[in-house]
Amino acid sequence: MGEKSLDVRDFSDVTDYYTPVDNVFVRAHLGVPDLEPAAELADFDWTLSVEGLVENPFTISLADVLALPTRKFTAVHECFGNPFVPDVPTRAVANLEWTGTPLVPLLERAKPLASARHVWLEGADTGSFDGVDGLSYLKDLPLQAAMDDVFLAHRMNGEPLTVRHGYPLRAVVPRMFGTNSVKWLTRIIVSDERPDHMFTTRFYTRVFPGETVSVPVREIDVSSKILSPQDGDQLPGGKLELIGRAWSTTEVVLVEVGVDDGPWEPVVDLEPAGVDPAWQPFTVTRELTPGEHTVRIRATDRAGRIQPPPGLRNSIHEITVTVPAVP
Known part of the structure; x- marks a missing residue:
């Protein structure tokens, strides 16, 4: 890993409508992978696998991802906060233009089985966190939410992603906290259950006021x-x-x-x-x-x-x- 675990960097606020990339907060609980960007994005040696409870598991190259129909949209991107003190406001937020492709065509190509209920998103960042070794960064969403909402982004504000922001490909989940937008995306796993994992069931859960049941941190607050x-x-x-x-x-x-x-x-x-x-x-x-x-x-x-x-x-x-x- 190229940078310290739980890498937390915030930058001075700017009043631009689109937050400049250099002013976007950085979070990397397992550190930032050591990646050397290629001169041309399509030439980067990287693959994304779609596997699990699917009829047609497959692996796709970055060049093939870039060849898919692309679109752009602007979305607010907010950090939920330090998982050890989740009620302390961080107000780390940015507004960004994303370029990429929806996840749904890849899931449709894979053909989830009837028993499928969840989609796991796994990044290339691995390491130790809170005394646990051998972790990868993993998040999950209900299958329908993944089909409706997950976007695979390779550009931020019109430029290829920087390494610290998820180069070469990251998930973006609009209207959900940034913890769900997995950087350095390498695996998409379709499952019939949620993963029992550091960043899915131990951290990044919360109990809303007046409620008693803990739920995953997903939709952003007002x-x-x-x-x-x-x-x-x-x-x-x-x-x-x-x-x-x-x-x-x-x-x-x-x-x-x-x-x-x-x-x-x-x-x-x-x-x-x-x-x-x-x-x-x-x-x-x-x-x-x-x-x-x-x-x-x-x-x-x-x-x-x-x-x-x-x-x-x-x-x-x-x-x-x-x-x-x-x-």
């Missing part, structure tokens, strides 16, 4: 984030010009801003959701008096979900800014 200003910034002139983003599994219909102990006020400049599962930009302008101020933001989606108070991973986002006193 969230919003202030990208500018940054926490601790000074605002010369007393003018707050806030730029933020909101996202969910469905359209965000309301974003509210609160300053200090004041009431929540709706944000007027919230862009509506488009066809793609991308984030929704919003802006806020306020005049602030000299001194320190707390600025809070929260989102509500079409399903009626509202960002909660502190204590949960998607709690309301707040920053502290200062307006210098007038000389």
